[in-house]
Each structure stands twice: as C-alpha cells, then as structure tokens.
Amino acid sequence: NVSVTGNSHAKIILIGEHSVVYHQPAIALPLPAVQVHAEMTANLDSKQILTSRYYSGDRQDAPIQLQGINRLIDALLAHLAQPDAGFTLTIKSDLPAERGMGSSAATAVAIVRAMYRFFNVPLSHERLLKEVAVSEKIIHGHPSGLDAATASAETPVWFIKGETPQPLPFHLNGYLVIADSGIHGQTGIAVANVAAYRKAHPKQANQAIHHLGELAQQAKVALAQNQVTHLGTILTAAQRDLKQLGVSHPVLDQMMTVARQNGALGAKLTGGGMGGCMISLAATQADAIRIQQALSGAGFKQTWLQPFLSEETV
Ligand code: MEV
Numbered sequence: 001n002v003s004v005t006g007n008s009h010a011k012i013i014l015i016g017e018h019s020v021v022y023h024q025p026a027i028a029l030p031l032p033a034v035q036v037h038a039e040m041t042a043n044l045d046s047k048q049i050l051t052s053r054y055y056s057g058d059r060q061d062a063p064i065q066l067q068g069i070n071r072l073i074d075a076l077l078a079h080l081a082q083p084d085a086g087f088t089l090t091i092k093s094d095l096p097a098e099r100g101m102g103s104s105a106a107t108a109v110a111i112v113r114a115m116y117r118f119f120n121v122p123l124s125h126e127r128l129l130k131e132v133a134v135s136e137k138i139i140h141g142h143p144s145g146l147d148a149a150t151a152s153a154e155t156p157v158w159f160i161k162g163e164t165p166q167p168l169p170f171h172l173n174g175y176l177v178i179a180d181s182g183i184h185g186q187t188g189i190a191v192a193n194v195a196a197y198r199k200a201h202p203k204q205a206n207q208a209i210h211h212l213g214e215l216a217q218q219a220k221v222a223l224a225q226n227q228v229t230h231l232g233t234i235l236t237a238a239q240r241d242l243k244q245l246g247v248s249h250p251v252l253d254q255m256m257t258v259a260r261q262n263g264a265l266g267a268k269l270t271g272g273g274m275g276g277c278m279i280s281l282a283a284t285q286a287d288a289i290r291i292q293q294a295l296s297g298a299g300f301k302q303t304w305l306q307p308f309l310s311e312e313t314v
Pocket of ligand 1: 017018019021102140144147190
C-alpha cells in the first residue's frame with residue numbers, strides 16, 4: 001500500500017483509575033470526538049521518517065518523548081518481518097498529552113493499525129492489545145491495560161486487569177463535562193506515588209483501593225438502572241479515595257468546586273491525576289452547558305461535553 005491510515009480515540013475513565021492497577025474493576029468510556037490518526041506512506045529512499053507535534057525527521061534521531069513510539073515501531077517491524085522498510089509515519093492527534101485521556105495508548109493503537117494495514121497483515125483485537133502493551137510499558141511502567149483496551153473499544157468497557165475487557169451495556173440519561181486543568185500529570189509518576197503511599201500506609205491505602213472497587217461495582221448498577229443522581233454521589237466518593245491516595249491536585253479540587261456549585265451531581269479526576277482532566281456529571285444538557293460555561297469563566301477553557309450513550313446505541 002502507498003498510503004494508509006490507522007485511527008483511534010481518547011478515553012475517559014469513569015471510575016477505577018489507580019485501583020485497577022491492584023486488580024479492582026474499572027469502567028472507561030471511549031471519547032470518539034477526540035481522535036488520533038496515524039498515516040503510513042511509502043518512502044522510496046528506504047528512510048524511516050516520523051512526524052508528530054514534537055518532531056519531524058529520521059526516527060532514529062527522535063527525542064526522548066518518542067522513545068516509546070520508536071520501540072513500538074521496532075517491535076512492529078520485527079513482528080511484521082519488515083525491519084528495513086522505508087516509510088513516513090505521520091501522527092495527528094487532537095488529544096492533549098499527559099491529561100489522563102489516554103494519549104499514549106491511543107497513539108499506539110493508531111500506529112499499530114496503520115502498520116498492519118500498510119503491510120496488508122490482518123490484525124486481531126488481541127494482537128492489537130499485545131502490540132500496544134510494548135510502548136505502554138516503556139511509558140508507564142506497569143500499565144493495567146485499561147487505556148489500550150478503551151482506546152480500541154467502540155463501547156464503554158468493564159475492565160479487570162488480566163481479564164478480557166467486557167463491553168458494558170448501560171442506560172443512563174446524563175452528560176459528562178470533561179475539563180482540562182492544563183497541568184501535566186504523568187501517569188507513571190502517579191502510579192509510583194500510589195505504590196509508595198501503599199508501602200508507607202498499607203492499611204489506609206488498601207482500604208481506599210478496595211472501596212474504589214466497591215464504588216465501581218455500584219457505578220455499574222447505577223449506569224444500568226439510570227440512577228444519575230446516585231452515580232454523581234459515587235463519583236464524588238471515588239474522588240475522596242483518590243485524594244487519599246495522593247493523586248489529586250489543588251487545581252482539580254478547585255474545578256470540582258466550580259462544577260458542583262453549578263449543578264454537577266458529582267465530580268472527580270480522571271486518569272492518572274496529579275493534574276490532567278476532571279469529569280463532572282450533569283443530569284441535563286442545560287446543566288452540562290452551565291457547568292462548561294462556569295469552568296470556562298474560571299479560566300478552564302478546554303472542555304468537552306459527552307452525552308452518555310443509551311443502550312440502543314451501544
Ligand atoms: C491511567 O489512565 C490509569 C491508571 O489506572 C494507570 C493504569 O491503569 O495503568 C492510573
């Protein structure tokens with residue numbers, strides 16, 4: 001093939017970040033409005049060129065931020081028996097990096113899809129997740145696999161580490177307002193901080209982690225039974241546990257206050273935390289828009305509005 005594209009999208013963790021690392025369940029939603037595209041074009045000079053918002057040039061000279069991607073490409077070329085192929089790989093992403101939206105996993109999913117397509121090799125979902133795990137390990141240490149599973153899913157997923165992700169049918173009338181704090185939060189560091197806290201305070205940490213698992217179970221029921229107010233309470237309770245684990249941030253706390261003062265039923269951080277994004281739940285579109293405007297007025301201009309999908313569309 002001369003030129004092919006692989007696509008992927010952002011994800012939002014509704015509940016279960018961090019506790020998922022310790023085998024508690026998590027629920028994550030695809031965010032199809034926020035896309036990543038990886039375009040592979042044949043390069044007749046046998047060069048391997050990488051182009052992204054960070055860099056454009058020979059991939060061997062790429063900066064450290066692209067190390068994960070480079071190792072992924074090495075692994076892919078080896079698996080596809082094409083180590084010396086010439087190509088230009090162009091990555092176009094709407095996702096802000098290090099904001100808990102799964103930017104690295106989404107980028108990796110798009111690249112794997114583009115590469116397999118480029119070399120005309122069929123790609124199973126299982127194979128895709130295995131390939132993505134290569135770069136996720138380099139970037140995040142020991143990822144649960146939740147980001148990769150959601151970046152490649154078309155429906156919300158119920159996820160337990162080490163198990164096959166399950167599509168989660170639900171029926172909920174409500175809206176999520178997602179807002180970017182503008183602060184970079186590195187997932188790898190956040191995960192390491194939780195591990196350190198757990199070592200220093202095992203009882204408190206394990207209690208919070210276990211409680212987050214219970215809240216995920218309750219959220220699953222609330223989603224299935226259209227209990228939007230209850231879901232809001234669950235999200236706020238999860239935020240208390242995440243704060244206890246040390247992964248919130250004063251700016252995130254401030255954003256949640258703004259959301260709640262403007263009618264949000266609940267709010268929490270999403271993803272790795274220590275910055276990144278917050279999500280808040282609104283019962284109606286009018287509430288969601290009011291929250292969005294209030295956040296914007298408080299200086300948080302980067303927001304996304306995501307209606308929950310009804311069961312029919314899942
Ligand atoms: C990051 O999006 C989610 C975390 O739970 C880490 C992981 O699942 O690997 C914080």
